[in-house]
Amino acid sequence: QVQLVQSGAEVKKPGASVKIPCKASGYTFTSYYMHWVRQAPGQGLEWMGIINPSGGSTNYPQKFQGRVTMTRDTSTSTVYLELSGLSTEDTAVYYCARDNCDGDCFTYGFDIWGQGTMVTVSS
């Protein structure tokens, strides 16, 4: 079945970096854009950026530019989110989510989600 599987919880010190994998299966990896969304405890959803698994191009909101890097490995159908310069405000569940559009297109609707990776930043 179509699914996205993420890694387990992480605990990081302030200033550190975290790299979260998201492995796709059950569909053609390069046919769907992938987004990353995070959710702080008790808070709403926040979009972190998008990657084209085919060509590797990315787009990040200004808030995260300089701190976030999204990459992909087509040989393993895996996308990665790396966030550097962590602070306590980065404590959140991080989700990868597939765009609903098949091909070089967007609906900006996310039809398949990973199970989430909890990242805790604490000294």
Next chain:
Amino acid sequence: QSALTQPASVSGSPGQSITISCTGTSSDVGGYNYVSWYQQHPGKAPKLMIYDVSNRPSGVSNRFSGSKSGNTASLTISGLQAEDEADYYCSSYTSISTLVVFGGGTKLTVL
């Protein structure tokens, strides 16, 4: 403060219909038909319920419907059921700064 405005909470009795609003601007909700709605149960990942304003993904009940008028999108749930109790989030493409903006979320309580 979220870019899209949703009511913090709504409630309804089983069998009733409720509507959740999502208000933005002409740079997001009002300007594009890329509005989506998500259902999120506690401790779970969000689930796509509506995309492109009014389209339902395969497998989503037809009790869920979406619409838009001006800068406000709406999610209507008819025939409320206990399992509909959850948080609901809207999102939209935006032409300003970030590509995607979310609403702050609405907690639906089924009385």
